[in-house]
Amino acid sequence: MKPTTSAPPTRKDGHHLFQQVYEHIMGRMERGELKTHEKLPSVRSIALDLQVHRLTAFRAYQMLKQNGKVYVKDKSGYYVSPTPSSDLKEEANSNSELPELPANQPIPAYAHLRNELFHVQQIPVTYQLAQALIDPNLLPNLFLSEHVKQVFDKYPKVMGTYGPVSGDEELREFLCGYIAKSLNIPLAANEVVITSGSQQAIDLLARVFIRAMDPILVERPTYSAALEIFRNQGARIFAVDIGPNGYDLDQVEMMLKQHKPRFFYTNPTFHNPTGYTVPASQRKRLVELAAQYRCLIIEDDAFRDMYFEEPPPRPMFVYDTDGWVVYLRSFSKYIAPGLRICAVIGRKSVIEPLLIAKSLADNGTPLLNQKIFLHYFQSERMQQHVAKLRTALQLRRDIAEQELAAASDWKWVQPAGGLNLWVKLPPALSVQGLLAESLRQSISFVPGVICDPLSERNDFIRISYCFINESQLREGIKRLVRTRV
Numbered sequence: 001m002k003p004t005t006s007a008p009p010t011r012k013d014g015h016h017l018f019q020q021v022y023e024h025i026m027g028r029m030e031r032g033e034l035k036t037h038e039k040l041p042s043v044r045s046i047a048l049d050l051q052v053h054r055l056t057a058f059r060a061y062q063m064l065k066q067n068g069k070v071y072v073k074d075k076s077g078y079y080v081s082p083t084p085s086s087d088l089k090e091e092a093n094s095n096s097e098l099p100e101l102p103a104n105q106p107i108p109a110y111a112h113l114r115n116e117l118f119h120v121q122q123i124p125v126t127y128q129l130a131q132a133l134i135d136p137n138l139l140p141n142l143f144l145s146e147h148v149k150q151v152f153d154k155y156p157k158v159m160g161t162y163g164p165v166s167g168d169e170e171l172r173e174f175l176c177g178y179i180a181k182s183l184n185i186p187l188a189a190n191e192v193v194i195t196s197g198s199q200q201a202i203d204l205l206a207r208v209f210i211r212a213m214d215p216i217l218v219e220r221p222t223y224s225a226a227l228e229i230f231r232n233q234g235a236r237i238f239a240v241d242i243g244p245n246g247y248d249l250d251q252v253e254m255m256l257k258q259h260k261p262r263f264f265y266t267n268p269t270f271h272n273p274t275g276y277t278v279p280a281s282q283r284k285r286l287v288e289l290a291a292q293y294r295c296l297i298i299e300d301d302a303f304r305d306m307y308f309e310e311p312p313p314r315p316m317f318v319y320d321t322d323g324w325v326v327y328l329r330s331f332s333k334y335i336a337p338g339l340r341i342c343a344v345i346g347r348k349s350v351i352e353p354l355l356i357a358k359s360l361a362d363n364g365t366p367l368l369n370q371k372i373f374l375h376y377f378q379s380e381r382m383q384q385h386v387a388k389l390r391t392a393l394q395l396r397r398d399i400a401e402q403e404l405a406a407a408s409d410w411k412w413v414q415p416a417g418g419l420n421l422w423v424k425l426p427p428a429l430s431v432q433g434l435l436a437e438s439l440r441q442s443i444s445f446v447p448g449v450i451c452d453p454l455s456e457r458n459d460f461i462r463i464s465y466c467f468i469n470e471s472q473l474r475e476g477i478k479r480l481v482r483t484r485v
Contacts, residue, residue: 017052020213020236021060024050026069029080040070040078050212120450126442127476131467132272132419133337138392140385144336144376151371163367165359166351167194167343171374175343179329183318191347193354196365197340198302198330202226202265204357205298205326205350206233209262217255217264219247221422221451221460223272223300226265235262239453242271244413246278249285256293263296269312270303273451273462274422275415280313287319295324296350302330305386307417308394323347333419334389335377339369393419393466396473400465403477410481419466422448425459433485434461443480 025046028034040061041049047057061078064070070078121130152158166172172189180187195201202225210216210233218227220239230237238259240252246268255261266286268278278286290297299316317327326346332339344354358364376382397414400421404410409426425431431447438444448460463480465473 017213017236018056018059018063021046021050021052021057022063024212024234025060025064029069034080036080036082038080039076040080042077052213120444120446123439123444125439125444127472127479128444128467129463129465129473129476129480130444130446132333132462132464134334134389134393134419134466135469137469138389139336140381143381144372147376147379148372151368151375154375155371158368158371161367163364163370165355165364166190167192167365168367168370168374171370172343174374174378175329179343179345183314185318187345191345191351193344193351193358194365194370195342195344195358196362196369197332198300198328198342199225199229200340200361201328201342201344202298202300203229204354204361205263205344206230206235207357208350208353209296210235215259215261217252217259217261217295218453219266219271220453221273221448221457222265222453223267224446224450226300227451227453230265237453242274242276242278244276246276246282247286249282249289252286253289253293256289256295260293261295263298264290265298265300266316267300267302268316269301270306270415270418272302272418273420273446273448275413275418275420276422277312277416283313283316284319287316287325290320290324291322297325298328299325300328300330302328302333303418304329306334306390306393306419308390308397309416312417317345323349326350331373331377334386335373335382339373340365341369341373396465396470397421399470399474400463400477403474404463404481406478407481419464421463421465423461423463425461427459430485431458431461434480434483437483437485438480441479441483443476443483445480 025034025040034040040046043054043057043061047054050057061070065072065078068081071081072078123130169189171194172192176187176189176192179185195204206229210230212234213236214234215238216230216235217238217240218230219242221242222239227237236259238255238261240247240255252264256264264286266278268283270277286297289295297316297320301315304312304315315327317325319325323346326344328342328344330342332341335341344351346354401412401414404412404421404423411424412421415421425434431449435445435447446462446464448457448462449455451457451460451462463477468476
């Protein structure tokens with residue numbers, strides 16, 4: 001049996017299943033899909049539609065009735081109460097706040113749409129420790145600008161047409177050969193789709209595979225933007241811990257057996273935010289478990305080439321023979337972030353619906369970006385650049401650790417690659433208080449709680465050592481550890 005797809009509804013994740021049904025109905029009311037005095041779907045039909053038990057749906061309907069959102073007609077069903085529109089902007093429950101929306105403005109379908117990482121990163125500061133992007137001064141900007149001219153000479157009509165939805169054929173053929181050779185696996189170009197960065201790939205896969213309240217599995221902690229994508233698509237999110245030694249595979253198997261997730265989103269190599277790397281033995285076993293419990297693995301591999309000494313273990317994808325792993329290989333971070341190039345590699349059961357979602361999203365990644373990337377990636381200069389970049393990033397990691405060592409009660413595990421440090425703060429230090437005071441000193445970082453699917457990690461922060469230069473990095477962390485709340 002291969003992974004199956006489904007159409008995505010709109011819902012925000014909640015704490016209890018009946019509350020999620022409650023929020024789903026409230027969202028339909030807010031958007032005007034269910035109007036005053038209109039009959040709600042029956043308990044049975046909503047339970048079937050959302051794939052929950054009828055008692056769960058009944059409890060949600062009773063909560064709607066108790067809160068005055070619906071009323072009951074004997075032997076007829078539930079109807080939307082004539083509630084003033086302003087009341088619909090109150091909390092759907094004690095843990096969920098709706099934005100105030102003027103009556104004369106469009107109401108967004110995603111009333112709960114959010115991206116907390118985006119808000120942190122948008123704050124202008126001098127010491128930017130929240131951006132997991134590479135310092136533009138470490139990228140070969142002059143060579144790239146010269147290279148762009150060569151691309152226009154070779155492809156004079158490149159701006160005058162769309163490329164294929166699946167990606168430029170020349171690029172897909174090249175990446176197919178490059179990845180097949182580097183991983184020593186068979187691969188065909190029709191198993192490769194080019195997306196506009198790995199985040200678009202994650203978003204498209206979420207649209208393809210998540211229905212209302214479908215269970216999915218993620219690591220704890222995990223990439224916060226992916227977490228928000230899954231929440232906004234309506235997933236019920238379950239988490240397995242990731243540590244310096246990888247996963248507790250017994251915990252993983254228990255989650256797979258108990259919750260039957262649609263997919264498991266993983267970032268096993270220089271994990272974001274922790275920097276941890278899952279060992280090879282666990283990767284192979286995880287693929288076996290995925291096949292046994294029919295759970296697709298989404299393997300996000302954005303930092304593979306950013307190792308400092310030894311190359312990381314081969315990806316989970318190499319152990320997959322039956323189509324249970326879809327592999328996201330991003331090249332944006334360390335070559336040219338502005339080009340936004342990611343290769344999504346998978347079997348037919350994943351690639352075909354992904355292409356439909358991609359065609360609806362943007363009808364294909366810009367052809368010019370793909371041609372520029374292709375011809376730069378093939379160059380000898382690119383290989384020289386990657387080797388130098390590893391050295392520069394390792395030096396910045398070492399600088400960050402040297403300055404963090406001044407705070408003897410701040411703890412972390414040294415990463416062997418990647419762009420981040422996952423730092424545990426002492427119990428007496430409030431992350432929110434530290435962030436507020438740090439921002440006043442023009443220093444930013446990522447609070448660990450936004451990377452936690454359970455929103456409980458109030459004692460960790462993510463520090464990215466890659467974006468600012470060495471002197472700024474040294475001074476920024478020195479100031480951070482001296483900050484008093």
